Amino acid sequence: MKVLVIGPGGREHAIVRSLLRDPNVTEVHAAPGNAGIAQIVPTHSIDASDPAAVTALALKLESDLVVVGPEAPLAAGVADALQAADIPVFGPSKEAAQLEASKAFAKTVMAEAQVPTAMARVATNTDEAADALDTFGAPYVVKDDGLAAGKGVVVTDDRDEALAHAQSCFDVGGTVVIEEFLDGPEVSLFVLADGRTVLPLAPAQDFKRIFDGDEGPNTGGMGAYSPLEWTPPNLVQDVIDRVAQPTIDEMARRGTPFTGVLYCGLALTSRGTRVIEFNARFGDPETQAVLARLKTPLGGVLMAAAKGHLDEIEELRWAPETAVAVVLASENYPETPRTGDKIRGLKKANRIDGVHVLHAGTATDDDGNTVSAGGRVLAVVGLGADLEDAREKAYEGIEQISLEGGQYRTDIAAKAARGEITVAGFAAQA
Numbered sequence: 001m002k003v004l005v006i007g008p009g010g011r012e013h014a015i016v017r018s019l020l021r022d023p024n025v026t027e028v029h030a031a032p033g034n035a036g037i038a039q040i041v042p043t044h045s046i047d048a049s050d051p052a053a054v055t056a057l058a059l060k061l062e063s064d065l066v067v068v069g070p071e072a073p074l075a076a077g078v079a080d081a082l083q084a085a086d087i088p089v090f091g092p093s094k095e096a097a098q099l100e101a102s103k104a105f106a107k108t109v110m111a112e113a114q115v116p117t118a119m120a121r122v123a124t125n126t127d128e129a130a131d132a133l134d135t136f137g138a139p140y141v142v143k144d145d146g147l148a149a150g151k152g153v154v155v156t157d158d159r160d161e162a163l164a165h166a167q168s169c170f171d172v173g174g175t176v177v178i179e180e181f182l183d184g185p186e187v188s189l190f191v192l193a194d195g196r197t198v199l200p201l202a203p204a205q206d207f208k209r210i211f212d213g214d215e216g217p218n219t220g221g222m223g224a225y226s227p228l229e230w231t232p233p234n235l236v237q238d239v240i241d242r243v244a245q246p247t248i249d250e251m252a253r254r255g256t257p258f259t260g261v262l263y264c265g266l267a268l269t270s271r272g273t274r275v276i277e278f279n280a281r282f283g284d285p286e287t288q289a290v291l292a293r294l295k296t297p298l299g300g301v302l303m304a305a306a307k308g309h310l311d312e313i314e315e316l317r318w319a320p321e322t323a324v325a326v327v328l329a330s331e332n333y334p335e336t337p338r339t340g341d342k343i344r345g346l347k348k349a350n351r352i353d354g355v356h357v358l359h360a361g362t363a364t365d366d367d368g369n370t371v372s373a374g375g376r377v378l379a380v381v382g383l384g385a386d387l388e389d390a391r392e393k394a395y396e397g398i399e400q401i402s403l404e405g406g407q408y409r410t411d412i413a414a415k416a417a418r419g420e421i422t423v424a425g426f427a428a429q430a
Contacts, residue, residue, distance in 0.1 A: 001299055002027040004058050006048050006078065007069030010327075010360035010379045011284040013037050014291045015067060015298070017358070022297035029061055035370045036359025036378070049073045051081035058087050065090065065303050068260075071281055075101040079260075088306040092280050095256040099247070100263075100280040103145050103177040110275060113250035115243050117275040118267075120179040129166040132178035133159055139181040142166050143277075145174060153208075153218050155181070182267035182274050185421050187231060188224070188286045189264045191244040192301065195257030197310040198244045199301070200236050202293060202318055203228045204286040205416070210334060212411045219334045220376055223412030224286040225324040225387065226293060230421045231268070238273055239264055247278070259305060268423045288358050288379045289323040321354075321383045324390040326398050326412050330361070331405025333375035337361075341404045343370045343377065348400040354383045354390075355397035372403060387417045 001024050005012050013036050019025050020040065031054070033043030046053045049072045058066050066082050068074055068091030077094035091097075098105040104122045109115075119136070122145070123129040133140050140162035144152030154165040166176045190201040204226035210216040232238075243264055251258040263279035291298070295317040304313050330337035339361070349357050358381060361374020380401070382393030391413055398408055415421050 001025050001064045001303065002062060003029070003299060004061055004063040004066045005030045005069060006054055006066060006073055008032050008034050008048065009070065009284055010358045010376065011282050011287040012069040013358040013360070014288045015069060015282070016041055017356075018291045018294060018298040022299035024297060025299040029063070031057055034359045034373070035362035035364045036357070038364070049076040049078065051076060051078045054078050055081045055085050055087070058082060059085065063087060065299070065306060067091065067302055069281060071097070071100050071279065074260075074280055088303060089259075090302040090306045091260040092258050093256060096251055096258040097280040099251075099258070099278045101146060103143050103277070104175065106278045107177065109247060109250050113246035115246055115275055116273060118179040118182050120177050122175055122177055123166060124175045125170060126163070126167055129163060129170075129176060129178060133162055136178065136180045141179040141181050143177045143179065144169055145177055155218075182269050182276060184267050184269040185230075185423060186276065187228060187235070187266045187268060188283055189236065189239050189244075189266060190282060190286070190290065191240070191262045191264060192305050192310060193244070193248050193258050193260065193262050194305045194308045194310040195252060195259050196248070196308065198240060198248055198262070199305075199310050199313060199316070200240055200244070201290050201316065202226050203231060203236065204290050205413075206283065206286050207409060207412055210329070210407070210409075212409050217334055219329070221283070221285045221327065222329065222409045223324070223326045223379075224289045225322065225390065225413040225416065226286070226289040227318075227322065228416070229387070230416060230419075230423070232423060235268075235273070239266065242273065243275055259308075284360070284376075285325045285327055285379050288325040288381050292323040292325075292356075292381050292383055293319045293321060295319055319383070321385065322387045322390040323381055323383050324387070324394040324413050325358075325379045325381045326394045326408055327360075327379045328377050328398060328401060328403060328406050328408045330372050330375055330377055330403070331407065333407070337372075337375040338405055339372050339374065340365075341372045343372060343401065343403050345401040346370060349380060349397040352393065352397050352400070354393045356381050357397065357401070372406075377403060377406065387413055391417055
């Protein structure tokens with residue numbers, strides 16, 4: 001099987017790495033890829049959000065399967081163009097990808113499917129936003145309606161800050177979704193879908209804030225770990241029964257079947273599981289931790305989803321180890337990240353037993369050096385016997401790497417390792 005992976009980030013590096021472990025995958029290409037991906041598979045410099053360019057490359061390479069990683073190409077209709085060319089594609093159509101591209105659309109689908117989520121209002125002007133903020137009260141949750149690379153959410157006790165974020169969206173012709181705040185720990189669950197059948201991966205937890213202690217602005221994610229020993233034993237089945245399957249069924253009923261990954265961002269509240277958001281693709285950096293543990297060959301599973309045969313896939317197999325991913329970000333991320341700085345110590349980190357480095361925002365300069373090329377530069381993944389062991393390995397690895405102005409959180413999975421995460425009063429069927 002020849003597979004083409006579309007995207008430039010750490011999620012795509014993790015996917016490529018997993019595909020290379022599949023004995024039935026004979027060839028892997030990536031477009032555009034990054035410096036790390038280019039070290040293990042051929043890469044192709046194209047605009048990942050150009051449907052015609054992606055389709056032409058897939059045809060040229062005689063790809064048996066195309067895996068679309070990021071949200072922007074999905075929202076641009078890359079999957080539609082591939083389907084029109086009779087190329088199997090893992091990733092939803094443009095219409096189905098609205099589950100991520102429009103928070104308002106996702107809320108409508110959840111309402112129709114009776115999926116439990118936060119109460120919300122859509123605001124198109126300052127008066128509507130102010131009224132919604134006063135209705136729900138603090139902490140205030142304001143979300144850009146469209147794609148924002150994981151950074152279009154403001155959660156604050158400051159009403160003026162919340163209103164200012166809404167106004168910044170209105171100023172460029174956008175809308176916002178204002179929600180009630182959901183208490184309780186958060187969980188990410190990837191659910192593969194083929195339009196009808198769903199298949200869950202292992203749950204993970206990520207860390208959105210830039211600084212330790214969940215301080216500072218939201219980012220695309222500063223780290224993650226999997227599995228989650230502290231979650232209720234029936235959580236995954238509960239999410240399948242009450243969230244994922246009803247959503248996939250509703251999308252099919254609408255005539256826009258969803259094929260790919262339905263990322264379920266969840267809060268385990270005192271009232272039960274509630275959906276925070278949907279994404280239409282693998283989340284970053286949770287993917288780096290989750291796929292590090294997957295033993296079932298990934299290529300066959302993604303092809304089954306693309307062709308509508310997930311019901312023929314046996315239960316997924318997982319390594320017994322725990323995985324922790326720690327993200328190294330550029331100076332001034334998530335605002336205007338500094339780029340072009342040399343990254344040192346990558347080989348040292350990769351030589352540590354149980355550690356591997358997945359590139360995200362990296363490139364190669366004219367002298368052949370690996371340099372930073374984005375906000376989140378890379379993720380160091382540690383695999384260990386337990387959470388503490390995996391944390392130690394991940395941090396041992398990231399300490400070998402130097403990047404001028406680089407920043408990373410030192411508390412990824414720390415609370416879980418200390419047994420400090422509780423799900424107070426959680427009732428899955430509430």
